[in-house]
Amino acid sequence: MAFSEWAKKADFDMMFKRYNVIIEGPAIKPEDDPDVKKVLPKDEPFKSLAMAVIFGDTEKAVQATKSALDMVSPLDVIEKGLAKGMDAVSALYAKGAYFLPDIMLSADAMTAAMAVAEQKLGRAREKKGTVVSFVAEGDPHDIGKNLVVMFLKANGFEAVDLGRDVPDKEVIEAVKKYKPVMLTGTALMTTTMTAFPRVAKALQEQGISVPVFGCGGGAVKRDFVESYDMGVYGVKAFHAPKLAEAALAGKSWKDLRKEYPKVVGEFVAEYADRM
Ligand code: B12
Structure with a gap:
């Protein structure tokens, strides 16, 4: 049968369904x-x-x-x-x-x-202090961390970007080396966010204290970050320079937990009980 003749008779609806079109x-x-x-x-x-x-x-x-x-x-x-x-x-x-x-x-x-x-x-000329940033071990999600680093640099902080999927050991070494005013951690998965309490505990055990360990990312919630010492739950990447400024001015992680909305200067739904 010629194609034109066949095409007149063919049930295209049926054929599209058959082939998942x-x-x-x-x-x-x-x-x-x-x-x-x-x-x-x-x-x-x-x-x-x-x-x-x-x-x-x-x-x-x-x-x-x-x-x-x-x-x-x-x-x-x-x-x-x-x-x-x-x-x-x-x-x-x-x-x-x-x-x-x-x-x-x-x-x-x-x-x-x-x-x-x-x-x-852009990048601010002045250099206010150093912040170390990382994405937790096993986690490839780095968009939020890249924003954090971008906003820190634009606001005059020396941002040491450790990248993504960073082993705990490397984070601890970097804290020892750079003595940052703030450490920022990003994790988007429930399986990787456990790096934060591990890093905080290891730092404490070695007698190292970072004024603020700001942590954020998809699966990370405030309850979790406040379940271990040093952690401050970060909501928006552009809050990072404001948290770092506060750390530089002498605020501790305990202060920042209490004063987060005041420090970042806006209503933050995640901290609605602390406005
Ligand atoms: C993009 C994306 C990817 C991309 C990542 C590309 C990249 N370069 O980052 C790719 C495709 C690689 C990917 C892969 C996977 N993904 Co994915 N991905 C996403 C998605 C859709 C968006 C994430 C994102 O970039 N958001 C935008 C950025 C801006 O948000 P953010 O990082 O959270 O940052 C914001 C805040 O958290 C804050 N912030 C972050 N850090 C910090 C720190 C401080 C100090 C402060 C102040 C603020 C702050 O600032 C930002 C806002 O301003 C999410 C969905 C979601 N709901 O999050 C899933 C999601 C995170 N992925 C998920 C999964 C499961 C995976 C895979 C395992 C899937 C698979 N089956 O293979 C793989 C990972 C495999 C591996 N282990 O290597 C799950 C995680 C589930 C969980 N609860 O554990 C999610 C939630 C999707 C889902 N609903 O299931 N993914």
């Missing part, structure tokens, strides 16, 4: 997902920034960041745009609509856009 009806656009709608910014330039991250489109994310920086601050580009896109990606991953390769593309887009924002954020 049609599974559950028309595809839903990510921006129409109810959980994405909850976090997606409505206004520009933030919506375009978030959408570029959602689609894992590095070129668009960089372009959108460049144009957004003519209108708004690098902090707003990151917090109100790019980070909202990553919140949407997290929601899509959690419900099984996005898979690991999707997140990897989104993470690449966010990282490239962050580099553009960092250029605008």
Whole structure:
């Protein structure tokens, strides 16, 4: 039978179903997902920034960041745009609509856009003090830590970036070497956040004290960070320089636990009981 004749008779609907081209009806656009709608910014330039991250489109994310920086601050580009896109990606991953390769593309887009924002954020000339930053052993999630380092540098701190998946031993050695005013730890997984109490305990056992050990990341909650000595739960990366300033001014980890919202100068839902 000629192809044209066969095509007239073929049941394409059936064939598409058979080969999984049609599974559950028309595809839903990510921006129409109810959980994405909850976090997606409505206004520009933030919506375009978030959408570029959602689609894992590095070129668009960089372009959108460049144009957004003519209108708004690098902090707003990151917090109100790019980070909202990553919140949407997290929601899509959690419900099984996005898979690991999707997140990897989104993470690449966010990282490239962050580099553009960092250029605008710049580096302060003055050197206020040293902060050591790391991502816990076994953890590859470094976007939050990179933001922490970026904001610290922009605010005049010498940030020693140990990278991701850092063994406890290396963190302790770095604390001994640099004697920082603050140590920041990031972990996004329940399996890796246990590095924080381990590092804090090892430091204490060796008689080393860091004024503040700021810890944050996806799975990390305030209760957990306050269950061991030295830990201060960090909520937003841009809070890091404010915590470091306070540590430099002589505030201890105990003070910062009590005064977090006052120190960072804004309402922080996670510390609503301490406002
Ligand atoms: C992007 C991402 C990835 C990327 C990471 C790329 C990169 N370079 O970082 C990739 C694709 C590599 C990845 C891999 C995996 N991931 Co992943 N990933 C995510 C995702 C979607 C977003 C994370 C993110 O970057 N958020 C944006 C940044 C800005 O947020 P953040 O780091 O938390 O930082 C913010 C704050 O926490 C704060 N902060 C952080 N540190 C500090 C420190 C201080 C001092 C302060 C003040 C503030 C602060 O500042 C930031 C805000 O301003 C999360 C979902 C989620 N809900 O978190 C899952 C998530 C973290 N991943 C998860 C998992 C399970 C994995 C994998 C194991 C999956 C797999 N099956 O292989 C692998 C890891 C494998 C391995 N061991 O190597 C789980 C963890 C579950 C858990 N509770 O343990 C999550 C929660 C997804 C889920 N819902 O299941 N992932």
